[in-house]
Amino acid sequence: MAEIFGILNITTDSFSDGGKFLNPDDAIEQGRKLLQEGADWLDVSGQSSNINASLVSEEEEWQRVEPVIRYFVPQGVRISLDSFRPSVQQKGIEAGVRCINDITGFTYEGDRSFLKSAIQKHPELKLIIMHSHNRNIAKNKSDLTPEKVIRKIQAFFRDRRSELLAMDIPESSLCYDPGMGFFLSENPMVSFRVLQELEILKLEFPQLMVGVSRKSFLGNVLGNLPIAEREFVTLACELHLLRYKIPYIRTHNVLKLRQAEKVWNLCQEID
Template sequence: MKSAVPGILGIVNITSDSFSDGGQFLAPDAAIAQARKLVAEGADVVDLGPASSNPDATSVSAEEEIRRLAPVLDALLADGIEISVDSYLPETQAYALSRGVGWLNDIRGFPEPSIYPALAASDAKLIVMYSIQQGQADRREAPEGDIVGHICSFFDERLSALEAAGVNRARIVLDPGMGFFLGSSPQTSFDVLARLGEIKGRFGLPLLVGVSRKSFLRAVTGRGPGEVGAATLAAELIAAMKGADFIRTHEAAPLKDALAVAAALKDFARNR
């Protein structure tokens, strides 16, 4: 019997100011090519981000997000690729649902009741992320007290609101946030990474973890976004061991191979 292997969401930033790739995929042709590359390398879902959420990014309107997404969605949906749209703007979310995307990824955790009827009427999976911010990240401190307690309280509140609006709980995926979404201290992200099992046990829902090239890894290694691949892979494997069901990453190929090796080792140990 094979071990369960986390699904992979491959990141494509259709942005001019992402911290990780600095506008490399802003042009539709570049974004489409990168998405197809990620799928060829093992991504199960492509997560399209039409605006950057890093602390130094410029805000983007829903109209501009949709303009960036439209040609990329045209091509990838025609390919039959499973798509996630990473936006917290209700107008962009409604557009994505109208195009039939399979996932919505909201870094604010879907706080806007105006979109709830559309969410309830859809079949899309909803990634509900915890963040100490209300949208774009900044360099504020984490709240006082136990960060996992704060995360669980947030999820309790948001799950209640979504389920009351008619959203099937089985469609929800929880993301505890990482990096600046948890505060400026690297230790906070390591605390959450180490305690993923507590969150999963509390809610019994799938967990998505995104540590790829995040600030806390750059802080402890002293490396830049383009040099932190090894640290990213190490943290992703830890997330998988701690129970992550999905991992969101910039580089699908090394993660796919590493997860295959980890699964093979588990199978060997089980069948000895």
């Protein structure tokens, strides 16, 4: 059974829900909703990963997410912090965050020495290494093709794993996200090749997280399908993730995924 990360973007310019949850009360209410619908984790972000988004200051990023973290952590809710800045990551861990979801794969400049002591103090802490063709900082054009995308992702994961293991981070703490949509390429077939070859990635990196929710590649392959109309195609992809037993799935619509998961599992049962 997959662990579901419910997406909670506290930003102005996230591609799907920018501006909806900037008010702390609205963000907390959305967090409650995601948990009621069956989220195992709240994946909280104060900095949009939209390729057209602007960078906010580290102080503003933390101010956006802190009220939500402070509200839910004392209730025992598991919080994942979607941030690539070491200083924000450290504050999050000190406030009770138990998963760091880094879209740069822990390559962004800054001192990450705190991770070693954080893992020693909190062995349950997860670090999600995400692959992106440009680490999602520069907006250069992707050169990834369907033929070479898996090899590129594997090489990146191996490199990041080696560096983190050298910091005495245990491999059991590491999770891996291949990135999808514009994180990989404007060509939707690059993302579909990753979905087709998930088993290859999973063999070497079993602790996979995959997020396809409302992504650009789903809209592009269907003739620029608007974001608001991508729920059904998202669910089709998420059923594919369930089929391959991907352990962590990141989504906007937790309820629909939980409902689909229940029906999917019933369909697989054998008397």
